[in-house]
Amino acid sequence: MIDNLAKLAITNGGSITPLIIPGELTDGTGLCNVSLFEEKNGDIIANIRHVHYTLYHSEFDQKFNCKWGCLSYLNPEDDIHLITGNYLCKLNPDTLEVDSYQKIDTSKNDITPIWDFHGLEDVRVFRWDEKLYVCGVRRDVKDNGEGRMELCEIEWGKNICIEQTRDRIEVDPHTYLEKNWMPIFDMPYHFVKWANPLEIVKVNPEDKSTQNVKKGTLNIISSETVISKDDKMELPLGLRGSSPVIPFGDKGERMCITHETDFFHHPGMKKDAHYYHRFLIWDKDWNVINLSKPFKFMGAMIEFCCGLLFKDDNLIISYGYQDNAAYVLKLPIKTLLDLEWENFPNSNKPEPVKPNTWHDPLIYNKGENLRFNFKGLENIEKNYSQCYQDLFVLSCLNGKRNGTYLEIGAGSPFYGNNTALLSELNWRGISLDILEVAEQSWKEKRPNNKFIRQDAINADYIKLCQSNGLPRYIDYLQLDIDPAYNTLAALKNIPLDVLEFGVITYEHDFYIDKDNTNRKESRKILQDAGYKLVAANISPDTNSPYEDWYINPKYIKENILVNTDKEVLFAKDYMING
Amino acid sequence: MDNLKKYLNAYVNDPLDPYINAKLGEEYELIGQGAAAHSYFLRAAELLHDKDPEMTYCCILKTWKQLHKTTRRLEWEKGQLQTAVAYLPQRPEAYLHLSLHHSNKEEWKESYMYACLGLLYTDKEPLPYDVNYPGDYMLIFQKAFSSWYIGQREESKELWIQLSKMDNIQTEHMNVIKHNIKTLN
Numbered sequence: 001m002i003d004n005l006a007k008l009a010i011t012n013g014g015s016i017t018p019l020i021i022p023g024e025l026t027d028g029t030g031l032c033n034v035s036l037f038e039e040k041n042g043d044i045i046a047n048i049r050h051v052h053y054t055l056y057h058s059e060f061d062q063k064f065n066c067k068w069g070c071l072s073y074l075n076p077e078d079d080i081h082l083i084t085g086n087y088l089c090k091l092n093p094d095t096l097e098v099d100s101y102q103k104i105d106t107s108k109n110d111i112t113p114i115w116d117f118h119g120l121e122d123v124r125v126f127r128w129d130e131k132l133y134v135c136g137v138r139r140d141v142k143d144n145g146e147g148r149m150e151l152c153e154i155e156w157g158k159n160i161c162i163e164q165t166r167d168r169i170e171v172d173p174h175t176y177l178e179k180n181w182m183p184i185f186d187m188p189y190h191f192v193k194w195a196n197p198l199e200i201v202k203v204n205p206e207d208k209s210t211q212n213v214k215k216g217t218l219n220i221i222s223s224e225t226v227i228s229k230d231d232k233m234e235l236p237l238g239l240r241g242s243s244p245v246i247p248f249g250d251k252g253e254r255m256c257i258t259h260e261t262d263f264f265h266h267p268g269m270k271k272d273a274h275y276y277h278r279f280l281i282w283d284k285d286w287n288v289i290n291l292s293k294p295f296k297f298m299g300a301m302i303e304f305c306c307g308l309l310f311k312d313d314n315l316i317i318s319y320g321y322q323d324n325a326a327y328v329l330k331l332p333i334k335t336l337l338d339l340e341w342e343n344f345p346n347s348n349k350p351e352p353v354k355p356n357t358w359h360d361p362l363i364y365n366k367g368e369n370l371r372f373n374f375k376g377l378e379n380i381e382k383n384y385s386q387c388y389q390d391l392f393v394l395s396c397l398n399g400k401r402n403g404t405y406l407e408i409g410a411g412s413p414f415y416g417n418n419t420a421l422l423s424e425l426n427w428r429g430i431s432l433d434i435l436e437v438a439e440q441s442w443k444e445k446r447p448n449n450k451f452i453r454q455d456a457i458n459a460d461y462i463k464l465c466q467s468n469g470l471p472r473y474i475d476y477l478q479l480d481i482d483p484a485y486n487t488l489a490a491l492k493n494i495p496l497d498v499l500e501f502g503v504i505t506y507e508h509d510f511y512i513d514k515d516n517t518n519r520k521e522s523r524k525i526l527q528d529a530g531y532k533l534v535a536a537n538i539s540p541d542t543n544s545p546y547e548d549w550y551i552n553p554k555y556i557k558e559n560i561l562v563n564t565d566k567e568v569l570f571a572k573d574y575m576i577n578g
Numbered sequence: 579m580d581n582l583k584k585y586l587n588a589y590v591n592d593p594l595d596p597y598i599n600a601k602l603g604e605e606y607e608l609i610g611q612g613a614a615a616h617s618y619f620l621r622a623a624e625l626l627h628d629k630d631p632e633m634t635y636c637c638i639l640k641t642w643k644q645l646h647k648t649t650r651r652l653e654w655e656k657g658q659l660q661t662a663v664a665y666l667p668q669r670p671e672a673y674l675h676l677s678l679h680h681s682n683k684e685e686w687k688e689s690y691m692y693a694c695l696g697l698l699y700t701d702k703e704p705l706p707y708d709v710n711y712p713g714d715y716m717l718i719f720q721k722a723f724s725s726w727y728i729g730q731r732e733e734s735k736e737l738w739i740q741l742s743k744m745d746n747i748q749t750e751h752m753n754v755i756k757h758n759i760k761t762l763n
Contacts, residue, residue, distance in 0.1 A: 023610025
C-alpha cells in the first residue's frame with residue numbers, strides 16, 4: 001500500500017498546496033473535504049467544508065487520549081452540534097492557493113435543525129446545464145437523523161453567494177442514510193451511488209413534490225436507478241463514494257477516487273478508523289478496467305477526498321486531513337504508473353490506462369516525404385501543429401504566402417499551434433481564445449499577431465473580420481475548442497453564408513463523443529455550406545479520431561487526396577508518404 | 579505562507595519526523611489555523627513520547643493552546659492540561675494554566691493549589707515553542723491572586739509586594755500588581 005501519495009506526486013514533479021480561510025472567520029476550527037470544479041474558462045473553483053470543531057485524534061501509540069478517548073469532536077461545550085458551513089472559493093490557477101472565498105448563504109432555505117449534524121456535509125461542486133450546484137448530505141431536518149443527498153443551485157457573483165434552491169433527493173425503497181453520491185461531471189443529473197457493484201442513479205429535477213417535517217417543508221425531487229451491475233469485486237472493504245466521476249482517457253473511460261473505512265475499537269475505548277482511498281477507472285460501458293490498491297494521501301488515519309480534476313496532464317485532487325486541514329495535490333498523470341493496481345478476474349488490462357487527451361505534436365522532419373509537395377516546402381525547417389494541420393493548409397494552397405486565417409480556440413502560440421508556421425510565412429489573421437493564460441502567452445510570444453480574448457460562441461465574426469481588416473474570403477479556418485460541443489456551438493455562430501474559407505480543420509473529438517453529435521452535426525453544417533470533406537477522422541495515433549479536414553472546391557483546385565472512409569485516419573499515414 | 583509550504587513539503591517528505599510535525603504545527607498556529615496546528619502538534623507529541631519529554635510536553639501544551647484560543651472548550655482544556663501534568667509533573671507551565679483555568683471560574687482553592695504546585699518546579703529551561711508562559715513570576719502572581727480569596731490575605735499582600743520588586747514582569751501584569759498593592763493596603 002502507498003501510505004503517502006503526496007510524496008509520490010511531488011517526486012514526479014507535482015505539488016501540494018494548503019487551502020486556507022482566515023482564522024478570524026472560522027475561530028481556527030477545521031477546514032476539510034474540499035471539492036473542485038473547472039469552469040469552461042479554465043478557472044478552478046473549490047468548495048471548502050468548514051466544521052465548527054477541531055478533531056482530536058490521537059495516532060500511533062495513542063499515549064495521549066483526551067478525556068473522551070483517542071477520537072473526539074471538540075465542539076463548543078455549550079453547543080455540541082456538529083455544524084458544517086461551506087465556502088466557495090476561486091483557486092489561483094498557478095499556485096492552487098485560495099484567491100477569493102465567500103461563505104454560501106443558505107438562509108433562504110434553512111429550517112430549524114433538529115438533529116446532531118447541522119448543514120450540508122461533504123459537498124461536491126459542479127455545473128450541470130450551465131447551473132452551478134453543490135450536492136451533499138443533510139441530516140438535520142428529521143429528529144432521527146435521516147440523511148438525504150440534496151442538490152442545491154447556487155447563485156455566485158462578486159458580492160453574492162446564495163443557495164437559491166434546495167432539493168432533497170428521495171430514494172425508493174426508503175433508506176435511513178444516503179451520502180457520498182459521486183456526481184458524474186459529463187452526465188447531468190447522474191450520480192454513481194455505489195461503486196461495487198456499480199449503481200448509477202438519475203435524479204429528476206422536474207419531478208418535484210413537497211414533504212412536511214416538524215420545522216418546515218422540504219422540496220423533494222425523485223431519483224431512479226438507471227444502471228445496476230452485478231459484477232461485484234471481491235474486496236476486503238466496501239468501496240464508498242469520494243470524488244466526483246470525471247471523463248478520463250481516450251476511449252470514453254471515466255475515473256473517480258473511492259474511499260473505504262476500516263473501523264475498529266480500542267480495548268475498552270472508543271471507535272476508531274483508518275481511511276483509505278483508491279483510483280477506480282471504468283470503460284465507456286461502465287465495466288471496471290482498473291482499480292488501484294488502497295493508498296493514503298499523507299499518512300494520517302483520517303483523510304477524505306471530495307475533489308478530482310484532470311488538467312494539463314495532472315490530476316488535481318483535494319482532500320481533508322483529520323478534518324482539521326485542507327489540501328490540493330497536483331499529481332502528474334504519469335504517477336499512476338507508479339501505483340499498485342488490483343488484478344481481478346474481469347480485468348483485461350492489468351496496467352493502468354494512460355490518459356491521452358493530448359498527444360505531443362507529430363513533427364514533420366525536413367526531408368521527410370510529405371505526400372503533398374508545395375512551393376517553398378524545402379525552406380520549411382519545422383512545423384508546430386499537432387497533426388500537420390499547418391502543412392495540410394499549405395498543401396491545399398500550394399505553399400501560399402501572405403494568406404489569411406481565423407483561428408478559433410487558439411491555445412498555445414506555438415506548441416501544437418496551427419497558425420504559428422503560417423504567421424512565419426507572413427499570413428495574418430485573428431486568433432480567439434477565452435483563456436487568460438493563453439492571452440498572456442500570446443502577448444509574450446506572438447506579440448505581432450492579433451489575439452482576442454473572447455468567447456467564440458458569442459462572437460460577432462462579421463464585425464471581428466471587418467474591424468481587423470480580414471476579407472470575406474479567408475484562407476483558413478481552425479475550429480478547436482474544448483469540450484467539443486463548444487466547437488459545434490462556435491461553428492453554428494459563424495455566418496457561413498457571408499464568410500467563406502478555403503480550408504477548414506474541425507475538431508469533433510469523436511473518440512470521446514459517445515453519441516456522435518459533434519461530428520454528425522458539424523459535417524452536415526459544413527457540407528451543406530459547400531465544403532468538401534477530404535480527410536475524415538484524423539487521429540494523432542491509431543485510435544483517437546478527433547478531427548475532420550475540409551476544402552472549399554470553389555477556391556481550392558489542388559489535387560488533394562480524399563480519404564473519408566476510415567474510422568480512424570492516422571495523421572502520419574495521411575500526410576507522410578510512407 | 580512560504581514557511582508553511584516549506585514545512586508542509588518537509589512533512590510530506592517524512593510524515594514521521596516529529597520535529598517537522600511540530601514546525602508545521604507552529605506555522606499553522608502563526609496564521610490562525612488552530613485546528614490544523616492542533617493535528618500536527620498532537621502527532622509530534624505521540625511520535626516523541628518516549629524520546630524527548632520536554633518537546634513532548636511542549637507539544638501537548640500546544641494542542642491545549644489552539645483550543646484555548648478558540649474558546650468554549652473549557653472541560654477539554656482542563657483535561658489536556660492534566661494530560662501534560664501527568665506526563666511531565668516537574669514542569670511549571672501546565673500548573674500555571676490550570677491555576678488560571680480555575681481562577682477564571684472563581685475556583686480559588688484549586689487555583690491556589692496549582693499555583694503552589696507549579697512553584698515547586700520553577701527555574702527550568704524555556705520550552706522550544708511559546709505556550710503562553712510569561713515566566714515563573716506568573717505562578718507567584720496566581721498564588722497572590724487566589725490566596726486573597728481563600729482568606730490568606732497577609733500572604734497575598736506579601737506576594738504582591740514580592741512581585742513588585744521583581745524584574746522582567748510584563749507591563750500588563752506589573753500594572754495589576756501595583757494596582758493591587760495600592761488598593762489592598
